[in-house]
Amino acid sequence: MSTDESQNLVTLSIDGREIKAKGGELLIEAAEKSGVFIPRFCYHNRLPQVGVCRMCLVEVKGPRGFSLQPSCYLPVSEGMEVITQSEKVKKAQDGVLEFLLINHPLDCPTCDKGGECPLQDQTLTYGPGESRFAEEKRHWEKPIAISELVFLDRERCIQCDRCTRFADVVAGDALIEFIGRGDHTEVNVFPDRPFSSYFSGNTVQICPVGALTAAPYRFKARPWDLSQVESSCMACSMGCRIMVQSSQNGLTRYLGLDSDSVNHGWLCDKGRFGFEAINSADRVTSPMIRKGDSFVETSWASALSLIGSKIVDAKASGDPSRIGIMLGSRLTNEDIYAWVKLAKGVIGTDSVDSQLGDGLRGEVIAALPRATVNEAVSAKAVLAFTGDIKEEIPVLFLRLREAIRNGRTKLVTVGTRSSSLDKLSEVSARVTPDQARLLAMEVTKDSSKFPEISAVLSKQGVGADGEGLVVLLGRENLAWDQSIVEAFALELSRSLPKAKFLITLRGSNFSGAVDLGGVPRLLPGRSSLETATPVLRQKWANLPAQGGRGAKEMFNAALRGELDLLFLVGSDPRQDYLDSELANSALDNVGFVVSVDTYLSRSSSSADLVLPAAAFAEKAGTTTNLEGRVFTVNQKVTSPGLCRPDWTIASEIALELEEDLGFGSAEDILDEIAEVSPLHWGLSWHRLTKSAALDGVVVPITATALSIRPRAMLDQISTPGIASVWNQGLPSSKTSYFDDGTIEEPGSASQPPAQASVASVEPIWPVAPVQPLGTMRLGYSRKLYGQGEHLMNSPHLSKLIVEAKCRISSKTAKELGAEMGDSLRVADKAGGESLFELEIDDSVGDGIVELIRGSFSNPGFSPVRSDEAVNYVKVERA
Amino acid sequence: MSFFNPENLEKAQILVGLYPDKRSALIPLCHLAQSQHGHLSNEAMVEIAELVGVQPAEVYGTASFYDMLHTEEVGKYLVGVCTNVACLLSGGQELLEHASDVLGIPPGATTEDGKFTLEEVECVAHCDKAPCAQVNYRYFGPLTNGDFDQLVDDLKSDRLSDSVPPHGVLSRVFRDAPPMVPLEIIHQERRVMDEAKKARLAAQNPDAGGKQ
Amino acid sequence: MSTKIVTARVDIPNSHTLSVYLEQGGYQSLRKALLEMTPEAVQEEVTVSGMLGRGGAGFETGRKWSMLKQDLVRYLVVNGDESEPSTFKDHLLVENDPHQLVEGTLITAYAIGASRAFIYLRGEFALGLERVQSAINEAYAYGAIGRNIFGSGFSVDVVLQPGAGAYICGEETALIESLEGKRGFPRIKPPYFPAVIGLYGAPTIVNNVETMSNVPWIVKNGGRAFAAMGKGRSTGTRLFALSGDVMRPGNYELEMTSKTFRELIYDPDFGGGLKEGRSVKAVIPGGVSAPWIGPDNLDLPLGQDEVAQAGSMLGSGSIIVLDDHSCAVRAAWRITKFFNRESCGQCTPCREGSGWIEKIMHRIELGSGTESDLDLVLDACDNIAPGLTWPPQQTTICVLGPSIPSSVVSAIKMFRDEFMVHIKEEGCPFVH
Ligand SMILES: Cc1cc2nc3c(=O)[nH]c(=O)nc-3n(C[C@H](O)[C@H](O)[C@H](O)COP(=O)(O)O)c2cc1C
Ligand code: SF4
């Protein structure tokens, strides 16, 4: 406990025992921390409390003696006297339970919640309740689907206001509400308007009864059949902490764990329900080699030996950079490390990239001072120049939204398009590349050309050196080349050296890739090829002599016939690379393509050799989230068929080359990472699991990053069964929610390792082309449910995939003579065309056309060209 | 296409401007919609949501709390018979049964011709005239069965249309003056309101913070 | 004949119009307050008057005003939701003397420094809404509302807000929620009293229509004159709404404590007695939230503390008489049904308990109850209002909860025999 907390302690007595608690803390929390669990239904530590269920009544002494008070609503104060165990309390609580059961159906055997239901649990220990109610229960139509993902059974609802509060207060999607009054109150949606929130699954998780159930989990399993392991979601770079549950070797459910630093217990639906993809019957389960137009299965041994000989052949030319590796976002830190070691330490090629044109250069990311999520949401001010966070990193959006609503920080947004952030922003400014440059150079100066932004920053007390400012940096408009964003960030960091950056790229573990050398010119620990540490040189015998190629350069090399062998490790450039025209023609021109994949994606289905990889939850390891926080990722199920973890595949390829990468398990790899990477010094598997790693560990490790605060991970009321699952059969036990262990501070890394600074990377402002006559500026962005194998292989999520869309303002539409619903033809620079149904949207600037990324009617259409700093397209009525 | 006709849209805008927080106009707007349409249609709720800046579900959730806001169709005359205790003692329950017989519908139902909806209502603050009834919130009492039959007759033949306008029309007097209090005061009000809201959220949710 | 304060004008033709009101000396108190008195002086008169709020809780008005947190923005909300069964006094005042209400509202707004006043009127008062809106319109035109009223420099707007049919919105915090355009859920308290955090988070005074209607008189005649009427804490006059089994139900404005229940019921000028040959079986004073009193209490004076000492409350000033031909079980059941229909549904004991108790009571009334049902009902009541004491304790957020047991418990305690007859004879012995 830090000193400022201990100063504010009060003493109170609970059942005659004196305890200390933080002044102002709610009685229900203070009691729980002291080991007294007060039953509750409506109270949830991440929601504003409403005190409606009345289950948490306890006796509190007031001026007129003891009276019953809701402990979830009462802040503790000095000298408070509380009784939680009296007859009176017991009677009131039993009374509430009995009242709740009056109208609650007895369908536990067919209820998903059966086995982990507080109502059920407490009724078992409570005798007369049921029999005293002889009247007819309230009836509602049994479950109704309120969205593709959520079913609602109103008979079971106990009106705790958790889902409705969450939807309104936390998610900002007040799409479900209490309807009616008194004992006719139901939760429902507006007629014909589904509960289409990205966060709907959270309502299912926090529902204390079986009123809200998730379509992907319905009737899948019973809590007592489940086993579980803690992990981190890898659907985006937030790395939300989750509990992965399975039954009979099939994944059944993810639950959000309450990590203070990361997700506060929330998940987005894409992450939560993505487990369906892993259970998919369409997984690649055996190595396959191309024979003409189709694949035939082959053995691991012959596949590996074929790869071995391809590497030898390619190297024979004397230029190891004729071998390239593209790493995808499925990979754990250990996978990345193994493949990077194979490439840079064994083969000797530096042509390794983990970003498909939609990221930022590794050197830039490495050079910018990094902010944590908690630093961002409590910064004096936040400046966002990033893709729409709600669409790309949804739970970060929740964190930011909450902080802004509670007045903890203020947001300024710059960019080219409107986004969900606008509603949260004090100022949203639309900029051109030139203006972005000006902004970066003088935002806090008196002469600033952006007085509204400067005013917010100075009112918030941001220093002239950027002190107190956190920048959310991502790809705001995919039609702008990344170099503009990079130059902006570098320039800004030079003029505001104290400003910190949170890189808001959405790809899972992009951060681990940068930290571990999964990008050209960098090595583990973010050192450059030249500054490799002696330990690293010793372990990596074959370091490349010169910098290699990134994705774009590899494609260009392929077009020139200079790429003999390309490994796509969980990477699908045909689908994901922005300039799909370039990616497609380049891949057609590579000598030999090896794809390590979980499904036959667009890219792997045209590869020469496909190797089956273990998916999420089928392997152990660690991942790094966007703020550099390392967490464990754990194995829950075994892979189907012959799938293998990506890192083992790298090891075995090395063996084909008669090299030994030197590790036999993910733990070994982490140990080696901790040995060779100054960023990761002090990290170990033991450490991560010892702390239950709920909050993970931010690299570079400092002493503070290791302090652990005890906190419940899961709300015991909505998922009490979790405890019995946890203990496999033991009845609910509170202690397992807490981790009160401490970790000794690492001696080695009290001094953060030397890092690249912005001074070493030059901002290079690309010259934006003059807008060609007859073209429109392009806005290009992603939606949460865009394309991707992950979504397409999830039966429920796949129903939510959005179409590619095209939006223009009404003024622009008038100029084109087009109306809502008309068909528009959009032509890219190379003449590729696609048709769109027009949506008119006045949040789009005049003269701009906004495209939502998705499947285009013509796969050859590629509105973004990798050689353009800013992209323009032709638009006309079809 | 707007749900409100031009005249009502103008009134709607005045209503929205009466309060420091637009949402306060929600219930008055629901009444306005009912005066135009007899009941509160989905279309009306969507438009009200837009006018006060909330989700349609919030309008629905709020409106459904109140007995006078009907999201289902209602007859031209909403006949409410009180059976609460003062009326009960004077024969309110029996009057309701009689009303049900005369209109040929149980409480809660609407006659086929759409003319009458019958309701059993709680005390309408007319207890000195018990047993009493209200038609579109205009009071009648004390009522014998015969009085009630006469009332129904009068309504059927629209003889009472001056004193009993169709369901939905509540007050036929609209506010003349827009608010006159200086703008600065209103701005002040809004500032205080915003701050109070934030303070409340922060106080209610002290734990949900980024600390580390 | 005692002095009439709030009903002095109600019988004059067109008493609701500005012209009649002005003829009768209307808006002179507002002039006096604005032009001759400081806000503190007005507050002082009201404090001296000792007037208890007329909405039901009976809190001293002057003291409530003095608790108002002195933030920049403050509001006044007038509670005209009157829906407590058998209460129809505000109904009379809003229809027949709306200008008196408006004037009282304006004086109060001045006294407490409100930046805006809202009159929340029960939605079902269609005529009342028209009358009050007309009065407001007239008052604007007359210069009594708006900017720089009567040249005093004081400005305030008055907004009429219609309710939409929900008893609970009479509870002051539910009313505030409703006024904010939300479901009428009472706010959980403590710690929030409207005088500290009310409408839009700003300090707010909520007062009843009758309370407001007394204010012009107090300003005109002085708080002392008001306090000279009545006894003890019960000062001034009160409107008693008499209904049920009496010959002359109606509103009677009486000096407080000057008459007893018996006098009110039997005096030919007031209740005029019961039907030939009948006697009083029970009286429900103060609205249906109040416990019943028996014939043995008929000689209690109509005063706040006097009724409280007898284990009930004067509440909203409504008085229902049950004679010996009326069924206590049926009356108690019907009251439970009311609370069940009007529970906001927020908190469990009230939402579920009200329905359960109503069902059992109905069953007993219809003849299918058992003796053990009585204990069951009492136990369920105990789970809403632990101990079944008066004033009640509660497991609920607002006091609607503990109002549910009042009638049920009174009826069972006072008329257990009658319940037993229902149970044994499998039906109600009374003819309706
Ligand atoms: C369930 C409930 C219903 C109420 N209904 C009314 C009402 O209809 N009118 C009213 O003036 N006060 C009502 N009150 C009392 C108000 O909460 C509040 O005390 C009163 O308006 C204050 O005004 P006063 O001080 O002038 O009496 C009700 C209280 C409760 C708990
Ligand atoms: S006691 Fe009843 S009316 Fe009051 S808040 Fe609770 S549920 Fe609502």
Ligand code: FES
């Ligand atoms: S009232 Fe406290 S947990 Fe519900």
